[in-house]
Amino acid sequence: MNQPGVICLYGPTAAGKTGLAIELCQRLPCDIISVDSALIYRGMDIGTAKPTAEELARAPHRLIDICDPAESYSAAQFAKDARSHIEAIIEKGRIPLLVGGTMLYFKALLEGMSELPEADPTIRQQLQSLLDEQGSRYLHSQLQLIDPPSAARIHPNDPQRLIRALEVWRSSGHSLTELSQQRRGALPYPIWQLAVAPPDRSVLHQRIALRFQLMLEQGLLDEVKALRERPDLHLDLPALRCVGYRQVWQYLDGEFSYEEMLDRGVFATRQLAKRQLTWLRKWPGIHWLNTQSDDLPGQALAYLQKPPQHFADRTDLKS
Secondary structure, three states, X not given: OOOOOEEEEEOOOOOOHXXXXXXXXXXXXEEXXXXXXOOOEOOOXXXXXXXXXXXXXXXXXXXXXXXXXXXXXXXXXXHHHHHHHHHHHHHOOOEEEEEOOOHHHHHHHHHOEXXXXXXXXXXXXXXXXXXXXXXXXXXXXXXXXXXXXXXXXXXXOOXXXXXXXXXXXXXXXXXXXXXXXXXXXXXXXXXXXXXXEOOOHHHHHHHHHXXXXXXXXXXXXHHHHHHHOOOOOOOOOHHHHOOOHHHHHHXXXXXXXXXXXXXHHHXXXXXXXXXXHHHHHHOOOOEEEEOOOOXXXXXXXXXXXXXXXXXXXXXXXXX
């Protein structure tokens, strides 16, 4: 590792990314940058599997605890912040180690961002009114007329993304697909790409179930109770869409039993892992590692002896 580069460590939730990253920090001059859309929130520690105080003492993480749960944080903002940290780490002669499972953040950082117009409150309110009157399937039909590729990618029951795609068209006169192909600000540094996961999906499912049960034993209910006491927080906020939090919140609201909350939380986490693996299967240049390997850090170090490569410009990796 005699040239500047960035290590990217991917993987689905509960695959063991944090443990491997901390081990690498003990053997290499690495500084960790978190790539996780849940770890950014303060006061959401247990349900996000945030590194413990002991783990953070061994390997400090950047870009965790940077937002209040009432705030929003975009992929574009992450790319800007991560780029700044990467440059500072390299300037010190150390190696940035990016660790997480939020693939949209990785995509924004590595490929650069599309030239999309900023949100327009007037247009967004018009589309929200149309949604309230006609429903999301009507919005989907309108998107089908102007941007068939985006309509094929966005589910008819996903009003948030439908509104954004139509807003882009109304404010710019160009489709989301067209503008998404015009990207700027790709990461200029070469990268090593590692992904960790158990080959057997059932093993990952077992790890997810055990971890969610452990979160409950560690006090996840009390953590969500504290969030529910805040009048400015509600389930429509991005922070409360994090897996586990919504299910516990609804349980505390009396919507279903403890057992159903447990089942729903585990299922939601499994669905998240499935989406992450779907991204990773299309991701170029990944070197895969087995979570259950007897010498996981050693295998990672062996791969890191190879020269890093610049990330391929792939317009087929869609969010």
